[in-house]
Amino acid sequence: MIHEAGVMTLSSIPAAPEATTGADGLAPLRFPPQLRLTPEQFALVCAENREAVPELAADGSLIVITPTGSETAASNTRLEMRLLLWADQHGGWKVFGSSSGFRLPDGSVPSPAASLVALHRWQALSAEQRRGFAPLCPDLVLELASPSDEGVRGITALRRKMDIYQRNGARLGWLLLPEQRAVEVWSADGEPQRFNNLQLLEAGAPFQDLQLLIEEIWAA
16 A cells, blocks of 8 residues: 555565566566665565665655676675774674665665774674664764766765764764775864875774785775
8 A cells, every 4th residue: 555655665566576587597676766775674675675775765765776886896895805904803893784774864875885883883793683774873984976977976975974874873983985096084073184195094993903005005
């Protein structure tokens, strides 16, 4: 049925005809644009489409994420590796990659390119919460913009995403812009700061000694 607000939910959508499979044997994800899901319904969609990494906006709409290009994927991998090396050396942190979704306080479920969560916050979650979309905003979030400003990985879309992280409690956000050789630093409060041709990106407290050699990321 259609709810009072005129929003279509998962249970109100009639069964769609079976999608045609592609060369890889996977059926494309197709959703009505008016579809709105709860985080619980979104989890069911993800469970049935494990090859996809969609995101959920705060209004319940789906954001379908397509695979990254090889160059962006290589940079993402290096970012995750650097965070993991730092976390292993210092302890007290959990590292998450680009396939990890988080249920933010506003109800959205985004997937940062890489992120850090304080270990005590992770350990405070129940086993069930850890298995699903962890109900918290990461302490540190990283996003890597694509060469084009189009789509969900474009600069404009990622700036909106960084603002969402900031408003939901992230302590620090880094938006990396490879084509411009620039980094935007989103602190917990205040306006983002842009740094051009930066060589060393330092996180500061509470991320003791966390640094990124930016040229290393650009060259990945």
